[in-house]
Amino acid sequence: MRTQVGIVGSGPSGLLLSQLLHLQGVETVILERRSRAYVEGRVRAGVLEQGTVDLLNEAAVGERMRREGLVHHGIHISLDGRLHRIDFQALVGSAVTVYGQTEVTKDLIEARLATGAEIVFEVDNVTVHGFDGARPKIRFGQDGRRRELACDFIAGCDGSHGVCRQSVPQAALTTHERVYPFAWLGMLVEAPPVADELIYAWHERGFALFSMRSPTRSRLYIQCTPDEHLDEWLDDRVFDELRLRLGGQTAERLQTGRCLEKGITPMRSFVAEPMRFGRLFLAGDAAHIVPPTGAKGLNLAVADVRVLARALAAFYTSGRSDLLDAYSATCLRRVWKAQRFSWWMTSLLHRFPGRNPYDDRVQRAEIEYVVGSRAAQQALAENYVGLPFEETG
Numbered sequence: 001m002r003t004q005v006g007i008v009g010s011g012p013s014g015l016l017l018s019q020l021l022h023l024q025g026v027e028t029v030i031l032e033r034r035s036r037a038y039v040e041g042r043v044r045a046g047v048l049e050q051g052t053v054d055l056l057n058e059a060a061v062g063e064r065m066r067r068e069g070l071v072h073h074g075i076h077i078s079l080d081g082r083l084h085r086i087d088f089q090a091l092v093g094s095a096v097t098v099y100g101q102t103e104v105t106k107d108l109i110e111a112r113l114a115t116g117a118e119i120v121f122e123v124d125n126v127t128v129h130g131f132d133g134a135r136p137k138i139r140f141g142q143d144g145r146r147r148e149l150a151c152d153f154i155a156g157c158d159g160s161h162g163v164c165r166q167s168v169p170q171a172a173l174t175t176h177e178r179v180y181p182f183a184w185l186g187m188l189v190e191a192p193p194v195a196d197e198l199i200y201a202w203h204e205r206g207f208a209l210f211s212m213r214s215p216t217r218s219r220l221y222i223q224c225t226p227d228e229h230l231d232e233w234l235d236d237r238v239f240d241e242l243r244l245r246l247g248g249q250t251a252e253r254l255q256t257g258r259c260l261e262k263g264i265t266p267m268r269s270f271v272a273e274p275m276r277f278g279r280l281f282l283a284g285d286a287a288h289i290v291p292p293t294g295a296k297g298l299n300l301a302v303a304d305v306r307v308l309a310r311a312l313a314a315f316y317t318s319g320r321s322d323l324l325d326a327y328s329a330t331c332l333r334r335v336w337k338a339q340r341f342s343w344w345m346t347s348l349l350h351r352f353p354g355r356n357p358y359d360d361r362v363q364r365a366e367i368e369y370v371v372g373s374r375a376a377q378q379a380l381a382e383n384y385v386g387l388p389f390e391e392t393g
């Protein structure tokens with residue numbers, strides 16, 4: 001088997017890369033260890049920056065997103081049960097679109113398969129070889145047989161626990177990590193949203209986030225401990241806790257409904273540098289993780305893929321390798337800004353167990369400053385809607 005770019009992983013990174021390269025006439029094969037149903041059923045984040053929306057449109061996969069996505073011109077920050085609006089439109093003239101990553105993934109898979117593209121689901125024991133030379137190979141198991149995919153480049157789009165990053169010699173890689181002493185318990189419910197925009201709530205019992213997927217589906221999160229047991233969180237307990245943390249009129253209006261999914265997400269910041277080794281390129285969660293508070297994970301993955309697709313297309317159409325050489329540094333400039341913002345939003349809004357009371361007072365002062373200062377709100381808004389893409393090439 002042979003292709004131009006061998007892609008490991010069919011999350012948003014791998015799928016979007018495949019789609020953008022297809023539009024430039026570059027051939028790809030995607031190898032995915034899970035089934036199509038599993039990949040399409042995973043519940044993940046849901047906020048798209050305008051740049052992400054633009055790129056999905058450019059990739060010809062924006063039709064359903066334009067119809068079903070909810071355009072939000074701001075968010076609310078809740079403190080002591082009072083809502084403070086951050087007006088993106090007035091502050092930075094932009095907006096975000098609420099549209100589940102699950103839906104983005106479904107749209108991309110459908111678009112790829114419609115062109116006859118090869119996505120090989122349920123492969124096992126993927127290994128990557130020869131990327132320090134000119135002839136990389138990916139070996140994998142399929143239906144009990146061992147197969148080999150020869151390619152010009154390998155794209156490691158296999159998420160944080162994937163095989164690609166782990167295959168890079170340790171000495172060639174620097175990793176940076178921060179683990180937070182809390183997690184999020186998330187619940188997707190069949191209930192209309194309590195507000196027309198997201199609510200990020202600070203509370204002394206811990207952070208809470210009210211989000212949504214559609215006019216009939218809400219997505220709820222509450223801060224919990226990383227070792228929490230899901231079976232101790234029956235639906236009613238989650239609703240009660242959310243009501244306490246949201247407070248005020250929002251709590252009174254909160255509607256309950258059938259739970260469609262519930263899970264616990266640990267909170268971690270992680271970056272591996274550089275993002276390229278010879279002919280192996282890492283993109284998305286394979287190279288970096290952010291805590292979800294700033295809604296940056298998916299957007300950052302999309303930004304990597306935008307740079308990688310343009311660089312690979314330039315290589316195939318005009319033999320240029322300068323954009324491939326610049327890939328890692330170009331991506332990492334954005335990655336570190338998103339790391340900073342995600343760390344900041346997380347630190348601003350969560351309770352840190354066992355922390356010095358002085359630090360708690362400073363945290364409160366910072367929230368009061370943010371909700372009271374146009375300058376501070378503008379900085380938040382500018383990052384939340386997404387910093388401008390760097391122009392390359």
Ligand code: APR
Pocket residue numbers: 008009010011012013014031032033034039044045101126157158159160161162163283284285286296297298299301
């Ligand atoms: N072999 C083949 N496929 C693999 C392997 C492997 N060894 N390891 C992981 N995968 C697959 C996973 O099953 C998954 O489908 O790689 C894919 C990685 O997808 P994601 O984890 O979704 O990562 P990415 O595509 O970079 O998406 C970016 O944005 O909102 C955030 O973290 C969230 O998933 C999200 C990310």
Ligand code: PHB
Pocket residue numbers: 044045046047198211212219292293294295
């Ligand atoms: C979500 O809707 O899943 C969501 C929204 C905003 C975040 C994180 C997750 O910051």
